[in-house]
Amino acid sequence: MDQEYRVKNIRNFSLYQIADSGQSFRWIRQSEESYTIIALGALIQAYMDGDDLVLKGVTQDSFEEKWAHYFDLDRDYDHVKASLRNRDSFLDKAIEYGSGIRILNQDLWEMMITFIISANNNIPRIKNSVQALSETYGDYLGKVNDKPYYSFPKAEALAKASITDLRKCGLGYRDRYIKRTSQMVLSNEVDLELIMTESISKAKGELMKCMGIGNKVADCILLFACGHVDAFPVDTWLKKVLKTYFDFESSKQVEVNAFIKEKFGRYSGIAQQYLFYYIRNINN
DNA sequence: GTCCAGGCTCTTT
């Protein structure tokens, strides 16, 4: 991990807020504003040096090839925020509070399994399960501070695993969802290429063929892996936000979709992330 | 002990 790449004068960017916003479960905090990140089959370090983001283990080539996109550095968040501001006072406060949040562009397969695990679960447990899966079925990547780290396992490894071994990773009843979805991916019964390239509605339909991927989990995957910043996951927290601060409550999917589109516009998914981060932090 | 967590599947209405 000798190579390093520096992004100078970065704006609208906080490692802490990104790590704490419930979109990635493999950022390990080493110190103030310094993180070990396991992503895209690699192990890197990220820390802030003043207004510069420094990435260790990243070359200029790999930065341009994948890490710039991973951190969503091509997106103009001043423009995003301008589009979202003055729509609602609670959203304005959420944007201010989480001003350094970015939507990471993560690996599709990893997000599928990770967010299957997330269903009816809590974030510390999701992290533990993802780590256990990686340690058991992933590849050794290297050590940081004497601690070994492992890549996220491939579909083949999880498809071959037994249900009882999978459950040892703390997955609960989701073990069979993960095995079944892994088999579907391995056999191309579900088409990852299509999910990455097709429209949001077609991609969502393809995702929801998978065992364990319903409406909300599909939206998380579309937002955190596929670049669909208009995917708006509604979990228990967002239900509370919509009810309490937007006076909106409905179990009819058509009504929910219409409200979100009208209220938040084309960056609704990013708005959702500001709201999620804000409501969780003001409640704890 | 109960309640809840970035909900889903399966069944019934």
Next chain:
DNA sequence: AAAGAGCATGGA
């Protein structure tokens, strides 16, 4: 299309 039961697990 929508509502309801059941679901593993660990922390509050």
